[in-house]
Amino acid sequence: MVKRFECDVLVVGGGINGAAIARDAAGRGLRVVLCDKDDLGQHTSSASSKLIHGGLRYLEHYEFGLVRKALRERETLLCSAPHIMHPLRFVMPHDSGARPAWMIRAGLFLYDHLARREFLPGSHSVDLRAHPAGAPLQSRFTRGFMYSDGWVDDARLVVLNALDAHERGAVVLTHARCGAPQRHPDGWSATLDAQGRHLQVNARCLVNAAGPWAARFLHGATNAAGGRALRLIKGSHIVVPRLFAHPHAYIFQHPDGRIVFAMPYEGAFTLVGTTDVDYRGELDKIAISADEIAYLCQLVNRYFRQAIAPEDVLWSYSGVRPLVDDDAASAAAATRDFRLEPDLAGAPLLSIFGGKITTSRKLAEQAVDWIGAALGHPAPAWTANACLPGGDLYGPRPDKRAVLEFGAWTARQASRYAWLPEALLVRYARAYGTRIHPLLARRASLADMGREVVPGLYEAEIDYLVRHEWARSGADILWRRTKLGLHVAPGSAALLDAWIGARKGAPALQ
Incomplete structure (x- = not known):
């Protein structure tokens, strides 16, 4: 029997755009189904530079509107989810062969003032000969600038966007590929292939948030006319x-x-990226090239005292960003702004x-504003004034205290759960925020967490991720839900796969 929705x-599309649209729409009282052919955020959305930023470099391409829009969002996002986000200060060494200092100062002045800042500090110059950030750099870098992003x-x-959508009534279906939707005068019908199980969805409105696959989905699957071509840009990062x-x-x-960028990553590592390369290959098989690795290593060696080589790369990841094709001369110059393309035919x-x-x-x-109007269901926007799951440290509304006092909040949890090792408590606080409480409910010792399946990962957390966060495999848990992949031995994903397989259908761990 085919299940119907x-x-x-x-x-x-279960990337960041699709998940955010599902969340907003569900919060406005719309009945929502969100589907993705793979895991949530498995592709482009988990292969980013991991920054909440205005896009300082976009100023030189005169994208003032995009930068202002992004700058306005920085502090809103930081306050809504202070457990998975935090402010970050950036150091820009001044290279005499690059842009002149006066131009950088002018750009940073604009960056500081294009949108209001409540708690992020502004930019200033820095003497790298006296600042700790100068020590790892080559001696020729003596001056620079500092500014804020996240x-x-x-x-x-x-x-977390998908979780909030689900808790507001949305149905979230991962590993469910959408076949060719059929358009009718008053709605859409589509069959989802959920790994051999077929699901029928009837919807009044269809949102194509398929990311790199968006143009293919629009023109191939739906046979819809129009649509701006996408420019697919591969961005790759290395971890050393x-x-x-x-x-x-x-x-x-x-x-x-x-x-x-070169950023602190997972305590023991440095993340370096990104490249910008036009991409025309298979979207399901994206990987860094030897040339990209060599380029990023060469860049590190231009700036840092400590040289690296390709054999020092411990991990790499690549994603394809679906950018609006604005005929820019280079991949780096292509606009990062979004385009909503409605169709009422x-x-x-x-x-x-x-x-x-x-x-x-x-x-x-903006997308749900349009959807609500198209469906005759107008409702006010709400997400700017709501925390994401786990972000409500000081109440349901975003609060800068949660950003500025996250360390104090974590210390209180350390007292409450004194039986947890400090490193594990900090990781839980950062990953789950206030959702640490249901994770640790009715537990008073490490023994209550179950077996340590791989180092730092106990059965209770694995069970939580499978039951509440759509984790289906070891890769989902190690590389997307917890970021423990860099810290565990090869073969750990297979151990988790076996645990998940053995627990299918079992009751929740108590």
Whole structure:
């Protein structure tokens, strides 16, 4: 028997844009089904530079509107989910062969003032000969600049948006591929292939948030006319042993015009990226090239005292960003702004092109404004004034205290759960925020957490992720839900796969 879902909105694509749209729509009282052919955020949305930022480099391309929009969102997002995001100070060493200092100061002045800041400090110059951030750099870098942006656990941001959507009534279906939807005068019908199990969805409105697959889904699956072409840009990152011990990140202006970041990552590592390369290959088989690895290593060696080689790369990841094709001369110059393309030639259809993590909430707000009007269901926007799951440290509304006092909140949890090792408590606080309480309910010792399946990962947490966060495999848990993949031995994903397989259908761990 085929299971059927009747809904107002079918959202195809479980990346950050699709999950944010599902959340917003569910919160406005719409019946929502969100589906993805793979895990939530498995592709582009978990392969980002992990930044909440205005996009300093976009100023030189005169994208003032995009930068202002993103800057306005920084503090809104930080306050809504202070457990998975935090402010980050960036150091920009001044390279005499790059942009002149006066131009950088002017750009940073604009960056500081294009949107209001409540708690992020502004920019200033820095003497690298006296500042800790100068020590890891080559001696020729004696001056630089500092400014503020934010860091985000990108994959968890997607999951938390989907979780909020689910808790507001949305149906979230992972590993459910949407076949060719059929358009009718008053709605859409689609069959989802959920790994051999077929699900029928009837929806009044279809949202195409398929990311890199969006143009293919629009033109192939739906046979809809129109649509802006996408420019697919591959961005790759490498992770190497820690190059510096201080908490700041670096932004480098490379002579070829590209901007590359080097950031603290998972305590013992440094994350370096990203490249910008036009991509025309298979979307399900994206990987860093030897040339990209060599480029990023070369860049590190241009700035840092400690040289690295390709064999020092411990991990890499690549994603394809679906950017609106604005005929820019280079991949780096292509716009990161989003485009909403509505189609009312029959049942409502909305396609999402482009965008970036920082503007995903705003994109969703505008998308659901249109959906509500198209369906005759107007409702006020709400997400700017609501925390994501786990972010309600000081109440349901975003509060800068949660950002500024996150350490104090974590210390209180350490007292409450004194039986937890400090490192594990900090990881739980950062991953789950206030959701640490249901995770640890009725537990008073490590023995109550069950077996330690792989180092640092107990049965209770695995069970929580499977039951509440759609984790289906070891890769889902190690590389997207927890970021423990870098810290455990090869073969750990297979151990988790076996545990999950053995527990299917079992009652929740008590």
